[in-house]
Amino acid sequence: MxxxxxxxxxxxxxxxxxxxxxxxxxxxxxxxxxxxxxxxxxxxxxxxxxxxxxxxxxxxxxxxTKKGYEIAINIVRRHRIWETYLYRQLNFSWSEVHEIAEQLEHVNSDKLIDKIYSILGNPEFDPHGDPIPNKRGVLPKSDRRPLSRSVKGCKCVVLGVSHDNEAFLNYLSDLKIALNDKLTVEQIISYDESIRLLNQKKESIIISAKAAEQLLVACLKPNCECKTAN
Amino acid sequence: MxxxxxxxxxxxxxxxxxxxxxxxxxxxxxxxxxxxxxxxxxxxxxxxxxxxxxxxxxxxxxxxTKKGYEIAINIVRRHRIWETYLYRQLNFSWSEVHEIAEQLEHVNSDKLIDKIYSILGNPEFDPHGDPIPNKRGVLPKSDRRPLSRSVKGCKCVVLGVSHDNEAFLNYLSDLKIALNDKLTVEQIISYDESIRLLNQKKESIIISAKAAEQLLVACLKPNCECKTAN
DNA sequence: TTTTATTATTAGGATACCCTAACAATTTGT
DNA sequence: ACAAATTGTTAGGGTATCCTAATAATAAAA
Incomplete structure (x- = not known):
């Protein structure tokens, strides 16, 4: 401190x-x-x-330097973990979490961070879709990203979920979304940031903004606009 | 900060x-x-x-001054709420919570404190048995205290629990401890800080250290040693 | 290419926090 | 009551942060 x-x-x-x-x-x-x-x-x-x-x-x-990077990435890690905790466990809104995390990120206790990180299920992305460095300071592979960071027309493949959560996995299976499925973003509904997708059978699927944050995908088109848009 | x-x-x-x-x-x-x-x-x-x-x-x-007191009591409040949160929700041990709370107490967000206070069920005492000031800075009535702060021989009356918790209330009814019961502290078992009590029917009851922290009592003897011991 | 605008840097000063050394004021013990 | 021990205070410095004003170095534009 x-x-x-x-x-x-x-x-x-x-x-x-x-x-x-x-x-x-x-x-x-x-x-x-x-x-x-x-x-x-x-x-x-x-x-x-x-x-x-x-x-x-x-x-x-x-x-x-290496030494400076380690400190910096650790602060970024703490910030994003606290943002996720505030959002998911303490029901703060997106807009509120940043300011509080700016303070909490400076609380110096590895054990505390490890604990809340583990309670969250070791997520790879925070509520804003930013990648959370792991304990060694390594960011999750960058072409893997939340579906929420997509632009209209993007064709992508489902690679996983940002963190363990049975309820979410059930939700996905209800929507008939599975690993390695190829999805096309048909529409981003501005009202609530939910996303309308098309699966391989040309079925239309609407996924909520919250779920889109947790679903990890990668663009299939080499020069997809998603990469430059984010 | x-x-x-x-x-x-x-x-x-x-x-x-x-x-x-x-x-x-x-x-x-x-x-x-x-x-x-x-x-x-x-x-x-x-x-x-x-x-x-x-x-x-x-x-x-x-x-x-009044102004200074308000700031001070608010920091004390934050400290004790964080200690309770770390202990109860994040499974830290007694000895660990103080140091981390020393940092967290300076995080300036009333909404954050209100939230974790409410998650804890608005407790009146922290894991060390220290009283938690309410939002207006008022400490819970001071002759009401956790059973854990008793000395051997103390005769006291049950006044309530430090915070809402159904499991704890069931535990108490299993032990046949109820509101307004008069209990005598027979022995404080140093091994695990559990307490052996005698109820009005001269039945022996052993209560865990954790439960003793949550059970609020008041001494019945006017000059009980509990008051000077704490 | 020369003028203009933008950085980078130096100089000098203010405030918050901490310290040692020296001295004054108060207790305490006998 | 008086020496000894314990506070309280002042004086004088040091470092960390932050600032304004002025100058040097660069990049951009005419």
């Missing part, structure tokens, strides 16, 4: 690095992201360099 | 005030309690005075 600030810097560097894959993470970007001024950020960046948590220079910007 | 330090000072002033009812809460006491040096504490005390959260002078020491 003392490393609050430091953790937030490392997380920000990680996040900006992911968003801006080609671009460098500069001091000004970070300052805007963290609602601080460039000199403040620069000062901290220098101290992070001294601690061996990042490398920094004008041309490449800030890049996490 | 920014008021981390401030919250800890106010909590400490509250706690030392409770422990040392007749004595003043001096700068040195606080420094020892918080593992800081007196000048550091004094500096902060002055700032708390400026903010109107405490009154302070050499002879009376630090005394919380």
């Amino acid at each position: 003392n490393s609050f600030k430091e953790e937030n810097y490392l997380k920000a560097i990680y996040q900006l690095g992911v968003i801006d894959k080609e671009n460098v993470v500069g001091a000004t970007d970070l300052a805007n992201w963290l609602a601080l001024k460039p000199p403040t950020v620069l000062e901290k960046l220098n101290s992070l360099v001294t601690k061996g948590l990042i490398n920094y220079n004008k041309t490449d910007g800030a890049i996490l | 920014n008021s981390f330090k401030e919250e800890n000072y106010l909590k400490a002033i509250y706690q030392l005030g409770v422990i040392d009812k007749e004595n003043v809460v001096g700068a040195t006491d606080l420094a020892n309690w918080l593992a800081l040096k007196p000048p550091t504490v004094l500096e902060k005390l002055n700032s708390l005075v400026t903010k109107g959260l405490i009154n302070y002078n050499k002879t009376d020491g630090a005394i919380l």
Whole structure:
């Protein structure tokens, strides 16, 4: 909890690095992201360099070292696990979970995180569909993603569910959705974010937004728009 | 989460005030309690005075104002609710809960606390038998206490349970313990902290440590040692 | 290519927290 | 009552964060 600030810097560097894959993470970007001024950020960046948590220079910007990455990915992990816990176990809405998780992610207890992660059934994605790194900091394979992150027209294959849950598996079998089924997204109903699908027998299936978050798929078309849309 | 330090000072002033009812809460006491040096504490005390959260002078020491008390009791409330949640819902042991609750108590979300408090069934005491202030900061009536806080020989009357829980009520009826029963503590079994009681019919009852925490009683003897022992 | 706009960086200052050293004020014990 | 021990306070520093203002370095645009 003392490393609050430091953790937030490392997380920000990680996040900006992911968003801006080609671009460098500069001091000004970070300052805007963290609602601080460039000199403040620069000062901290220098101290992070001294601690061996990042490398920094004008041309490449800030890049996490192995040590810095491990801290950053762990904060991301905690954040996404708490978001999932708040959403699924404590009935918070999507819009509420982020702010509370911003605080909870800094609570330093591996045992606590392990416990709630296990209660949730070791999910691979949080309620927003973002991947949850495992304990070793490894993200679930990236072309595997929740169905909820689809665009209209996408043809995809069912690869699994985001976490263990018998009720959900029963729901799927009621909808006649099984592993390796190939589905086409016919319509995304904006009212409640539910999705209308077509299965291989050309049958129409409507799946709820909640279920779509838990159902993991992969696009079948090589250049599917889903990849660029998310 | 920014008021981390401030919250800890106010909590400490509250706690030392409770422990040392007749004595003043001096700068040195606080420094020892918080593992800081007196000048550091004094500096902060002055700032708390400026903010109107405490009154302070050499002879009376630090005394919380209404505003300061409200913050302090709220932190105590959060701490005890989290301890209870960690113990009961996440299966942490007594010895583990305190340290984690020290961090969680500073997470600022009334909705989160309300939620877990309600999931727990609005308990009046935490796993250590400490009273949980209600939302308005009022502590449960103090002569009502968990049976677990008894000394050998104590004669007491059953007043209720610390929180709603059907399984527990069934357990009590199995043991033939009912509201307003008068019980005598015959023995506290040090091995597992379970308690051997005698009811009015001179029947011997053994109650587990866990149940003893949830069963609320009041001493019948005016000068019962329970009061001074806790 | 030169002017303009955008970063990066340095200088200097403010506040929050913590500390040691030195001294003042109070108790305490005898 | 008076020396000894225990607080309370002031003075003076140190580090971490954060800021504004000014300057250097770069990139973008005309």
